[in-house]
Amino acid sequence: MAYNDKVIDHYENPRNVGSFDKEDDGVGTGVVGAPACGDVMKLQIKINDEGVIEDAKFKTYGCGSAIASSSLVTEWVKGKTVEQALAIKNTEIAEALALPPVKIHCSVLAEDAIKAAVSDYKAKSGTAEDGYKVCQSAA
Amino acid sequence: MKLPVYLDYSATTPVDPRVAEKMIPFLTENFGNPASRSHSFGWTAEKAVEEAREEVARLVNADPREIIWTSGATESNNLAIKGAAHFYETKGRHLITLKTEHKAVLDTMRELEAQGFEVTYLDPKPDGLLDFQAFREAFRADTSLVSIMHVNNEIGVIQDIAAIGALCRERGVIFHVDAAQSTGKVAIDLAKLPVDLMSFSAHKTYGPKGIGALYVRRKPRIRLKAMMHGGGHERGLRSGTLATHQIVGMGEAFRIAREEMAAESSRIRALRDRLLAGIADIEEVYINGDLEQRVPHNLNASFNYVEGESLMMAIKDLAVSSGSACTSSSLEPSYVLRALGRSDELAHSSIRFSIGRYTTEADVDFAISLIHKAVERLRDISPLWEMYKDGIDISSVQWAAAAH
Numbered sequence: 310m311a312y313n314d315k316v317i318d319h320y321e322n323p324r325n326v327g328s329f330d331k332e333d334d335g336v337g338t339g340v341v342g343a344p345a346c347g348d349v350m351k352l353q354i355k356i357n358d359e360g361v362i363e364d365a366k367f368k369t370y371g372c373g374s375a376i377a378s379s380s381l382v383t384e385w386v387k388g389k390t391v392e393q394a395l396a397i398k399n400t401e402i403a404e405a406l407a408l409p410p411v412k413i414h415c416s417v418l419a420e421d422a423i424k425a426a427v428s429d430y431k432a433k434s435g436t437a438e439d440g441y442k443v444c445q446s447a448a
Numbered sequence: 449m450k451l452p453v454y455l456d457y458s459a460t461t462p463v464d465p466r467v468a469e470k471m472i473p474f475l476t477e478n479f480g481n482p483a484s485r486s487h488s489f490g491w492t493a494e495k496a497v498e499e500a501r502e503e504v505a506r507l508v509n510a511d512p513r514e515i516i517w518t519s520g521a522t523e524s525n526n527l528a529i530k531g532a533a534h535f536y537e538t539k540g541r542h543l544i545t546l547k548t549e550h551k552a553v554l555d556t557m558r559e560l561e562a563q564g565f566e567v568t569y570l571d572p573k574p575d576g577l578l579d580f581q582a583f584r585e586a587f588r589a590d591t592s593l594v595s596i597m598h599v600n601n602e603i604g605v606i607q608d609i610a611a612i613g614a615l616c617r618e619r620g621v622i623f624h625v626d627a628a629q630s631t632g633k634v635a636i637d638l639a640k641l642p643v644d645l646m647s648f649s650a651h652k653t654y655g656p657k658g659i660g661a662l663y664v665r666r667k668p669r670i671r672l673k674a675m676m677h678g679g680g681h682e683r684g685l686r687s688g689t690l691a692t693h694q695i696v697g698m699g700e701a702f703r704i705a706r707e708e709m710a711a712e713s714s715r716i717r718a719l720r721d722r723l724l725a726g727i728a729d730i731e732e733v734y735i736n737g738d739l740e741q742r743v744p745h746n747l748n749a750s751f752n753y754v755e756g757e758s759l760m761m762a763i764k765d766l767a768v769s770s771g772s773a774c775t776s777s778s779l780e781p782s783y784v785l786r787a788l789g790r791s792d793e794l795a796h797s798s799i800r801f802s803i804g805r806y807t808t809e810a811d812v813d814f815a816i817s818l819i820h821k822a823v824e825r826l827r828d829i830s831p832l833w834e835m836y837k838d839g840i841d842i843s844s845v846q847w848a849a850a851a852h
Binding site for chain 2: 312317320323326328340342343344345346347348349350351367368369370371372373375376
């Protein structure tokens, strides 16, 4: 299928590829998707004492749109507070990358990855609120 | 080198220039309707059609009267399966096929099921070949037809149609073979093979798209119920004005295939071996389908921990397919690889390379170098590769998506 230029740019020059030490207290790790579905995203965020996301890294197994969605999200969450990051919606990601309908699930997965990473961070730092489920899906 | 390099000959082939040249006069000067009996325009066209029919028959060692023109292998498969199933309906309403058949066979079977027929879909062995034990057990007293392909379109394995046909003959069951992928690749001798119906396509063998043929055995005679009604062309089995230029193209393509098949196959085998050796040193590469009982034109490999579609993006200077070209527009992994028992991950990670008449050594070397770079780059950003390298068994992980 023919891809949008923005997807190709993120796919060919993915931003913030890599990993942090997931045992680090300031790091939240979210792994979403499943190999059987053809998509697995790992998003990691590094959060400072002020609750601001200082850095983010990702690794993704999946199609070009999945790689682009996670790459874009690492750019977007940097400099945001945890609450601001949680406000990122899959529709914004899909719109920014002009994803076709068949690839919308990639943006859903990217939103899930942010929530999973934040949830992991909160669980570790003892600030977890009751209730958020990693697997509640819009898919 | 012209980019992208075409390595998708199993999807379609270019028309050989010798074929195109022979077709053109039948579009402009010799445009007559082969069914016109009253003037030379018609006679010229009819002669060309019959010469082409002889060429198609010669490639497979059949009688020209056993060749029926169709629009392609899909129509041939439909006509053979539905035509025979309906004609012999009173004998039985049970059919047998393989799960790795082309959709033109599987969907035709589904349609017959909707009409009240019963169909057994056999699982292939993990190497893609028919499991003869299961096949023998699948026959019933009311089995009327078996349809098994010759060469698989995704993995290139060659089914033993002589042995399959012999088992059908013993039981008086009609045997149809989809040979769309085998003409010009594997020798076919219908004087010896116990095959009753065989489907052919021109465009997989350097002929034009939109034309195919169906072999219908005369001795013992196989009868079909026609699907297309009209002027009674092709002995009433397939009405519709014959596409003379397309037919001439198919005849010429099959003539070239007959004359050049032996030399071409050994050249292509050398290229396939070169490609295989070139990618075999990549870690975690799996070849799908048996390597011995297989046409050399096809190499289907799974690059574990790399997703197929992203790999195709990374090797966009190669025209290849991930699974079958017909199914890659969906998000489902290849049903053929799933039927072999491959995991979803490996099915998602598969690439089909198919080599043909115009592939060069330079093309293959270019492909090898591109694949090496692409797989390395995508594994660098793959969380699954990272887990594999950390010694984590990916099949034991509880994936979040499973709870969705």
